[in-house]
Amino acid sequence: MIAGSFGVRGEVRLKSYCAEPSAIADYGPLETEDGRRRFDVTLTRPVKDGYAARMTGIATKEEADALRGTRLFAPRDRLPALEDDEYYFSDLIGLPVFDSGGVEIGKVKAVLENPGADLLELRLPGTSETALLPFTRAIVPTVDLAAGRIVADPPEGLLPDRG
Template sequence: MKGQPDLVLVGEIGAAQGLKGEVRLRSYTADPADIAAYGPLRDEAGTKSIEITRVRVTPKALIAAIKGVTTREAAEALNRTRLYIARSALPEAAADEWYVADLIGLTAVSPDGAALGTVTAVHNFGAGDIVEIEPSGDGPSLLVAFTDDTVPEIDIAAGRLILIPPEETEASEEGDDGNM
């Protein structure tokens, strides 16, 4: 989050659900219902504390009750509120896992060490993660599937990741089976 890099986006409040103040909730946690386990969350400005008191998973959505929100009108006022938590409150990631917040700002380098750009975002449109690289020079951002083939190494402590651009990945795959 701009201005407060120690905060991590964990969810977003959606539309009101029903008449008693419940909301639809988009959770970015591994288990969507776990968003309520982190305790009070903050809005993007850091001015509002939001405490999820109850969640229920339905086939179509995660529904949440928010402390102090008891009417549909109050729930509607929270629509599109992004929910953040302090990075220090999150558990350590497993050895082969990373928080998106930890990847943003890493330098992307080629296997031979040449700087390619900086990680500016990680997107997921439903078919897997895509890492966005802002190039070191001029040109458009590079969008690359975030896989072991295209990003074989990540070193958070060194502030870099190795990126094999798609053209190189495709060329090596074509060379492997002898077909073009």
């Protein structure tokens, strides 16, 4: 994400959400969320909470400031392969979550990073309510991307009563 300008010569402050933050420059060119703009990115130096970076087509502080808040994405085919039990959070969004008995308990609305354990925010069926489910192997033993489903075994009382 572009956090704003850095200096007066068109550099941006870039916050990276990659597992290895400096890898953000390896996946370029990066695209805006709508895919309308693409930028080659060159990291120039580390700064607080990210990197100063040069981006193609951005030459002034004003152009850099205009991009504040812009989220950048790498095309999927440039991302590294993951281990068997690792997932890109974007792959989980929208997947239905079933309990061990096959009853749908929700759909993944978001994945929230948390120091103790990541959390799945579930939109509960038939309602606009959401609930948080710890994304641990004990509570979420199965993520089947091929079948497009997640199986969870939440402890009693963790989710609102569905009965």
